[in-house]
Amino acid sequence: ETGVTQSPTHLIKTRGQQVTLRCSSQSGHNTVSWYQQALGQGPQFIFQYYREEENGRGNFPPRFSGLQFPNYSSELNVNALELDDSALYLCASSWADNSPLHFGNGTRLTVT
Amino acid sequence: GIQVEQSPPDLILQEGANSTLRCNFSDSVNNLQWFHQNPWGQLINLFYIPSGTKQNGRLSATTVATERYSLLYISSSQTTDSGVYFCAVKKRRGFQKLVFGTGTRLLVSP
Secondary structure: OOOOEEEOOEEEEOOOOOEEEEEEOOOOOOEEEEEEEOOOOOOEEEEEEEOOEEEEEOOOOOOEEEEEOOOOOEEEEEOOOOHHHOEEEEEEEEOOOOOOOEEOOOEEEEEO | OOOEEEEOOEEEEEOOOOEEEEEEEOOOEEEEEEEEEOOOOOEEEEEEOOOEEEEEOOEEEEEEHHHOEEEEEEOOOOHHHOEEEEEEEEEOOOOOOOEEOOOEEEEEEO
16 A cells, blocks of 8 residues: 655745645545644644545635646645745645545755 | 644653653544654654544553543653654534644653
């Protein structure tokens, strides 16, 4: 069974640029969610995708957007990067809304 | 929204000691998970435990849903247990996000 995989592991971007992070869900999982974890804090929910549709969103601006593909993999896109976007971005997958979430190892984004 | 509080915020143990971590939540939940985040940032599933008791090796967890708390027990701690322990919950009814607590930072010294 393949777990949740994320790429890249680390990324450095300049303020104002755009970034795309990628996530492959665990086999058999059709729901993907994204979380942002700032240094010293717990993960904060960004949004969730189920069968290629966004079905829940946290308190993040529209410049955070996403996609889910037919194979249930997902992308997180962030436009007009700000210094405060520097964080660990975690992707999680599950097979149903009430089932446990399984997290990838994350992408550490640094914005300079 | 739902509030999730964890205690203690920080814990320092000698190797071999036992500990109990607590998670209090403010509403009914249908999903409760305990995670261990290691120093490299990996978030590792420990338990999916919306109610009842489970054990996995040196770790065990109990959730008393009616009283809105969960406990994580670590016995015979090892240095590899160091890291941050998070409790995360989802409310009942409809779509709900997983809400994380503030975490307990554990340091196990040799």
